[in-house]
Amino acid sequence: MSDVTFRPFTWSDVPALTEIYRHYVDETVITFETEAPGEAAMAERFGKLLDLGHPLIIAECGGRAIGYAYASFYRPRAAYRFTCEDSIYLAKDAVGKGIGGRLLDELMAQCRVAGFKQMIAVITAERANSVRLHEKAGFRHVGRYEAVGYKFDRWLDIVHLQKAL
Ligand SMILES: CC(C)(COP(=O)(O)OP(=O)(O)OC[C@H]1O[C@@H](n2cnc3c(N)ncnc32)[C@H](O)[C@@H]1OP(=O)(O)O)[C@@H](O)C(=O)NCCC(=O)NCCS
Secondary structure: OOOOEEEEOOHHHHHHHHHHHHHHHHHOOOOOOOOOOOHHHHHHHHHHHHHHOOOEEEEEEOOEEEEEEEEEEOOOOHHHOOEEEEEEEEOHHHOOOOHHHHHHHHHHHHHHHHOOOEEEEEEEOOOHHHHHHHHHOOOEEEEEEEEEEEEOOEEEEEEEEEEEO
């Protein structure tokens, strides 16, 4: 996957991104959602990001969308408006090849342009690769919430990492 490029989202990406995300909802504790959204719900989510002018980036390889990254408000209330939360999801066969780090770099660059000042990563504590990805990008650990998630019959901690943009 050496020829990975990054580009803006288009509506024709919705089926591929829905499939990418479905895997993580159905099979992992990476997301705390427990019922995978269909294409209409995913399109609605992406539409809201576009309406707000928030970055939504597609990683493409060989004409196929193999991952995506976006920034959303960390919290909806107005005083949080300069603080975003990042999300990155790669297709299963695209994991472990360094693409996530490149997507995160691109996302941070676009978030600076969009006017965000702080980025927060909210990560299931046991996901060492995601934690490492953010540490390498200069994020620092700012907190841990214990047993705030319950999925697949077990309690899950989350960690927060933060970077000033
Ligand atoms: C998390 C994700 C974005 C990371 O992107 P990636 O391109 O797969 O990242 P990599 O596998 O290249 O690994 C990132 C770092 O974690 C390290 N790592 C991988 N597995 C690890 C483990 N079990 N323990 C510690 N470090 C680990 C890698 O060595 C790498 O560090 P390095 O560059 O210093 O060697 C991607 O795997 C993904 O989309 N996963 C599923 C969804 C997800 O977890 N999203 C994060 C929510 S924000």
